[in-house]
Amino acid sequence: MRLLIVEDNVELSKLVASGLSAAGYESDIVGSTAEAREAVHNVSYAAMILDLGLPDGDGLSVLRELRRQMEPLPVLVLTARGGVQDRVNGLRSGADDYLAKPFAMEELVARLEAILRRPGQLLGRSLHLANLVYDTESRQIFIDDKPRIISSRETSVLEILLRRQGRVVPKKNVEDHIFGLDGExxxxxxxxxxxxxxxxxAEHGAKVVIHTIRGVGYMMAEEK
Amino acid sequence: MRLLIVEDNVELSKLVASGLSAAGYESDIVGSTAEAREAVHNVSYAAMILDLGLPDGDGLSVLRELRRQMEPLPVLVLTARGGVQDRVNGLRSGADDYLAKPFAMEELVARLEAILRRPGQLLGRSLHLANLVYDTESRQIFIDDKPRIISSRETSVLEILLRRQGRVVPKKNVEDHIFGLDGExxxxxxxxxxxxxxxxxAEHGAKVVIHTIRGVGYMMAEEK
DNA sequence: GTCCATCTGTCAGGTTCATGTAAGCCCGAG
DNA sequence: CTCGGGCTTACATGAACCTGACAGATGGAC
Incomplete structure (x- = not known):
């Protein structure tokens, strides 16, 4: 399995590469957003490890471009900036997970494998569909990169439909997901x-639709 | 997907039926070997759940008769008798699996799905034809990898035609598959x-055709 | 504490849509 | 051409679903 490391600090990138090698992954290293763009277009990687502070621009721009092209490549963002705002920015741009430096090699591998292993979007920390992004941990919703507030119940419905996007979710499942076992x-x-x-x-301009499947349940999909 | 439950204990049969319903299967219930024989000949079931102690004879006789006719219908035998000898008898008569009472509903469903999924059987989890994919478990249809919604009855017709793609399906079979025993x-x-x-x-661009065979039924095949 | 805003669950009225039936047309076989 | 099965459209019906309104619950501001 081949990974792409986007990191301008040569020492760190080599360290990461060797750590990943020990875990059984091959990797290519690039050091700029331009090289990253090129590499992604030419090679089919299993995942990308992306540093944000690059000499020729912000790594997030690469990520946003990928997502705009509906490229589902799993991306693990890696950066010195560890503030809440940066974390939110990363997820909002479509990152699958986020790791602040300094970090332990084991944690990087663990998180990487988590996003590689996840079936579809069943386990991801961040879920995407069209211009909609949802962060499962903070339960925050972003539409066109702008945070949007919707209430708790609706958020729960959104979450389960988003996790099974393109698949029919029986109404009973939705009910269970919201109320758990106890509440009837x-x-x-x-x-x-x-x-x-x-x-x-609709009010927030999300380009997604929730189809009704009569007698069964609902399905969320991209608009048109 | 429609199943046949052969069980003379009314309470138990209803319990099993409702459990299977929760797992997404429809089922018909009969309570004797005679009814079972009739049902199997008239309707195309995905599998049979067979109790051995029936008022008018041994359930195994039904099973043996089926196998003598080279009928590949998957059969899950369900009985109070749990001895090794009975188990061997059941399997030797052509049962695909064996479950002793009392049993957990989850186990029944798990074993049932195991035999339904088994390669070489008539039934797999997903069926393909040209750019059409059908998931038998969720009853979902994908055309060019995009989920498409069509209503329940049409889905049932599609399912049976797909299962016998390239072969003629008598109109009566289609009818039985949709309505089961009760509905006329x-x-x-x-x-x-x-x-x-x-x-x-056609609207969804599926590259398949349904041929009409006059006086007989229908056949589904790849377009051109 | 009070006030206000929002969230939640329930309900009722209206609407949509799957479904089964029927009727008329089409078309292939002979 | 005739006959009969097959195709397609139209329609009635009721179930499933949508949605606005409402009232109680909740929680924050003061």
Whole structure:
């Protein structure tokens, strides 16, 4: 399995490469956004490890470009900046995970393998669809890179539909996901949440649709 | 996907049916070997769950008869008798698996799905034809890898035609597959479904055709 | 504490849509 | 050409679904 390391600090990049090699991964190293763009277009990598502070620009621009092209390549962002704002920026731009320097090699490998192993988007920290990004940890929603607030219940519905995007999610599953085992609902609560979610997504200009499959459930997909 | 439950204990059979329903399978229930024979001959089931202690004879006789006719229907034997000898008898008679009462519903579903998924059987998890993919578990249709929604009845027709792609499926079989034992149709319902299915497949750009064989039934094949 | 805003679950009325039936046309076989 | 099966469209029906409204719950500001 081949990885792309985008990092301008030569010592660090070699260290990472050798650590990954020990874990059984081959890797290519580039040191600028320009080289990164080229490499990604020419080679099919299993994942990218991306540093943000690069000599010729911000690594996030590479990431955003990838996502705009609907490229699902898993990306692990790696940077010295560890503040909350940077973390949010990374995820908002479409990163799958985020690691602040200094870090332990084991953690890098563990997180990398987590994003490689995840089936579809079932386990990812961050979920994407069209211009919609959802951070599963902070439960934050971004549309066109702008944070949007929607209420808790609707967020839960969004999450489960997003995790199974392009697949039908039975209404019962949605209900279970929201209420867990204990709470029972004696009404059409799920329908109401879906209705409210649709409305809010539309208001915020999200380019996604929630299809209704009568007698079964719902399916979220990209618009058109 | 439709299953046949052969079980004379009404409570148990209902329990099993509801458990299977939760797992996404429809089922018909019969309570004797005579009814079982009739049902199997009239309807095309995905699998049979067979109890051995029946009021009018041994369930194994039904199974042996099926196998003598080279009928590949997957059979899961379910019985109070849990001894090794019984297990051997069941398997020797052509059962695909064996489950002793009392059992956990999860185990029944797991074993059932194991035999349904088994290669070489009529049934796999997903069926392909040209640019059309059908997932038998979620009953989802993909054309050119994009999920497509068509309604329940049309999906059932598609499923049986796909399972026997390249072969003629008698109209009566299609009808049985959709309605099972109980429902009787007093019209040209099947023709209507086929018509609707053709239309929708065309709209979605599926490269498949449904040929009509006059006086017999239908056959699905790749376009051109 | 009070006030206000928002969130939540329920309900009811209206709407949409899958479904089965029927009717008329089409078309292939003979 | 005739006959009969097949195709397609139209339509009625009821179930499934949508959505606006409402009232209680919650929680933050003061």
């Amino acid at each position: 609902v004696a009404s059409n609560a799920v329908e109401v949440y879906v209705s409210r979610l649709r409305k809010q997504l | 149709v007093a019209s040209n319902a099947v023709e209507v479904y086929v018509s609707r299915l053709r239309k929708q497949l």
